[in-house]
Amino acid sequence: MSAFWLTITVLILSAFGAYAGRAQSLRVAGGDARKLHSLPKYYSSFVALGVLIPCLFVLVIWLFAQPMLIERGAEQMLNASGEPSLVMSDVRRVADGLGIAVAQGALSETEARAPIDNLRDVLGSVGVALGNDVTPDVLSAAQDMRAQEQRGNQFRMFAVLGLAALTLVFGLSRITPEFRARNAVERVVLALLITAASLAILTTVGIVLSMIFETRNFFGLHSWKDFFFGVKWAPNFRGDSELSILPLLWGTIYISLIALLVSVPIGLFAAIYLSEYAGPKTRGVAKPLLEILAGIPTIVYGLFALLTIGPLLLNTFGSGGLLGVEWMSGATAVLTAGLVMGIMLIPFVSSLSDDIINAVPQAMRDGSLGLGATKSETIRQVVIPAALPGIVGAILLAASRAIGETMIVVLGAGAIAKFSANPLDAMTTITTRIVSQLTGDGDFASPETLVAFALGLTLFVLTLGLNIIALYIVRKYREQYE
Amino acid sequence: MSDPVKPSLLTLDARTKKRNMAETRFRMYGLAAIGTGLAMLVLLLVTIFGNGLGAFQQTFVTLNVPLLESKLDKKGERDLAKIKKVSTFGYAPLLSQAMEDALAENGIDSDLKAKKQAALLSKSAAADLRNFVIANTDKIGETVEFTFLANSRVDGYLKNRVTRTSIADDKSINAEQLDLVDELVAAGVIKKRFNISFITGADASDQRPEAAGMGVAMMGSFFMMLVVLALALPIGVAASIYLEEFAPKNWITDIIEVNISNLAAVPSIVFGILGLAVFINYMHLPQSAPLVGGLVLTLMTLPTIIISTRASLKSVPPSIRDAALGVGASKMQSVFHHVLPLAAPGILTGTIIGLAQALGETAPLLLIGMIGFIASNAPDSVASGLLYPNSAMPAQIYEWAKRADPAFYERAWGGIIILLAFLITMNTIAVLLRRRFERRW
Secondary structure, three states: OOHHHHHHHHHHHHHHHHHHHHHHHHHHOOOOHHHOOOOHHHHHHHHHHHHHHHHHHHHHHHHHHHHHHHHHHHHHHHOOOOOHHHHHHHHHHHHHHHHHHHHHOOOOHHHHHOOOOOHHHHHHHOOOOOOOOOOHHHHHHHHHHHHHHHHHHHHHHHHHHHHHHHHHHHHHHHOOOOOOHHHHHHHHHHHHHHHHHHHHHHHHHHHHHHHHHHHHHHHHHOOHHHHHHOOOEEOOOOOOOEEOOHHHHHHHHHHHHHHHHHHHHHHHHHHHHHHHHOOHHHHHHHHHHHHHHHHOOHHHHHHHHHHHHHHHHHHHHEOOOOOOOOOEOOOOOHHHHHHHHHHHHHHHHHHHHHHHHHOOOHHHHHHHHHOOOOHHHHHHHHHHHHHHHHHHHHHHHHHHHHHHOOHHHHHHOOOOOOOOOOOOOOOOOHHHHHHHHHHOOOOOOOHHHHHHHHHHHHHHHHHHHHHHHHHHHHHHHHHHOO | OOOOOOOOOOOOOHHHHHHHHHHHHHHHHHHHHHHHHHHHHHHHHHHHHHHHHHHHEEEEEEEEEEOOHHHHOOOOOOOHHHHHHOOHHHHHHHHHHHHHHHHHHOOOOOOOOHHHHHOOEOOOHHHHHHHHHHHOHHHOOOEEEEEEEEOHHHHHHHOOOOOOOOOOOOOOOOHHHHHHHHHHHHHOOEEEEEOOHHHHOOOOOOOOHHHOOOHHHHHHHHHHHHHHHHHHHHHHHHHHHHHHHHOOOOHHHHHHHHHHHHHOOOOHHHHHHHHHHHHHHHOOOOOOOHHHHHHHHHHHHHHHHHHHHHHHHHOOOHHHHHHHHHOOOOHHHHHHHHHHHHHHHHHHHHHHHHHHHHHOOOHHHHHOOOOOOOOOOOOOOHHHHHHOOOOOHHHHHHHHHHOOOHHHHHHHHHHHHHHHHHHHHHHHHHHHHHHHHOOOO
8 A cells, every 4th residue: 555545545544533523522422412521523533633643643653754764675685786875776766667567567466576688678668767787686685675565565454454453442441421531632733843944954953964964974075174274165076176155155155245335225225214214105105116126036126136136237347338448248146146145135125224213202303303313313322333234234234144145146146166355256155056066966975966965064154153143133132211 | 802703603604614525525425325335236236127028029030841742751651650761961951952942932142051040040949840740740742841950150140149250260150141130030031029938948059049949947946945934934933933942041942043143144055065065965855956946945945934933933922922811711722723823924024034045046956966967857746857967047047158159158148037937926925915914912
């Protein structure tokens, strides 16, 4: 029975449990629901949940554990010949292909278990293409794997269905008029709620573990000194790649800096105007309009950089351009990506600063205005200094967004890793390199691919650090006036 | 001795003037900043619509094609297997013939070779004709009126994207062919009209930009959103209910809270790395599948949904809870029967906004392989929709942007219009819901 039908069966059994639980509760109460501790529906959900949760839990665990155990067994058998990771993928492919061939009738069940001569043709006829010839070792391992899988699936069916029957009987047997079904159900629901809440932790753990694990593999193949302190980024497939993060970090920081130079003054002044000068009408129109910029997907900004801003800059600074200078040689450049990223961050900076400026108590403004200061003097000398920590926090958050931004730099910044101070040069960033190292055909055992995980971990740590500092500053500042 | 003449209070002294000037200047800076922001928005929208609207129009060539029996079915048996053996090359002479007929009919003289004339048609024309013949074998021997896509260069010429100066070193079209196009346009054989297959059709290979469409990528996005909705909404709401209503104040819940607010700010590409490492390399889920994309986007959207759900739970006044508890409801009953229904509109709004965010996200999709292939097959069932390789709208736009052909750029901008139409619809629904159901306690 496949996992899908097994799930359906469990669901049907659980629905039956719900019905039976209700009937049983009314029966033990002699048809008078008032004699029960809880409402009949709680008895019914008690039985249903009692069947559903353990069975699905076992099923999910089984789905993950069985392939891992079987593969480990097959791997140990095969360790003699060739590169294990490559052979294992062959074995998996052959085993899957045999299953498909049997399902489509190209092979009978007994044929699939015996040695096969024309394996490639048979599997090719059902749409499973095999790259290299299959050795007898691989075939027997695949057949072995398939047999184990079939046995495992049978065990799985018995285990799950047995558990379902057991929990159904147990749930029904618990029903007495005194049984506190509501409390039991509520405890289960609470446990489910807690599980959902801890998924956030699980995600973080998943992110950190998956990256640390692969980063460790990377540092096993490539020296960490070169990664952190080298000066060159030059991956190649000869095995002597220079993979240093520093040129990428420089590109990232340079682009983010330009983005902040664009977005912080514009965003800050927009926030000041909106919160201090604008009437409710202007505010009601301008604020949502600015926030549209924040809702536009980054791929749109990427295209805007590549096809609009880049050529525009090239026509100005490139050869034969408006200024008659030859400072720019291609549309992708630090300035292209930085400008567009700055536009994207304007609403981010303005709405955060707007909140913070609004949180400054009115009494401080009134005091300053009462002493005869003009509005702009009040803003410059009272409101902004009071809001400064919060604004710094907002800028840090914007910086973290800029560092982690991907699509704009992938399309607009170029692919050359170098240290250069010229904003019209093409440079590359951490996120761009992650995308290009992981979207190629590289296998997951080469340092050129694994370096992406080290880059990702660095990026994660960098943005996390900025966020924590920013949130700490913002929170601390908010408490000051509360 | 006399005091110096005091200036009147009504005339401003130099210092006051200076301060007032500074005040005006400051105000102008603010206005300029807002103006710049709005100007950027306008520039962006003008660029998108100026470049993208063209993709919704396409140039078509209407020809009368003689389906010669001698070419397609020599023995006249109408045996489908044999008709299928005629490859698209076998159909090329028919197209040339049809083109010549059209020229003769309209009295157009052209020195061009037949092959050059037929090159005005899309490279998919022969395949389209072949599919038609295989579906309608009884039409063999007749002359059928057929509307073909024009080649993307011809299309570009009609849309002013390709000009006579820009084709100087273009191998696929020359000036004589453009002359012919002009005459055919005048004769009404070549026409530009609305192209529905850009919205509903599949992607095409990089030789045939004129045939590429968003439809299949839209299906991919749809299935991803289905996964996100099915997972992120229940999990997000459950997590928020626990944190807002039940969680004791201790260090564990503190960690969870800090964690969620930090996850909301993690760069989206990091979620892509997680998806690649966990879902594809570790769990061996199929690459490029909308299921994996949906899972990754779920993890990315969860913090957004949790934060907005908690805000709307928080806005339900405690008196509601107290009243429910007062008449004997359990804590769980008070939450599920009273607080949750009252918070539902807010939760819904937050979910829609989260979904809109996920719909436009591209970076994680690049890492789990939703680019780099031609999304040509529309899924035929829910299972294949979830598990078979597909693209998604933003990934498709990226793919077109990478193909470095102005015809595909136009399609990328057009794709952005479609994507924005979805986002605007979703956000409008969210705003309307909020307006309609928002309650002030």
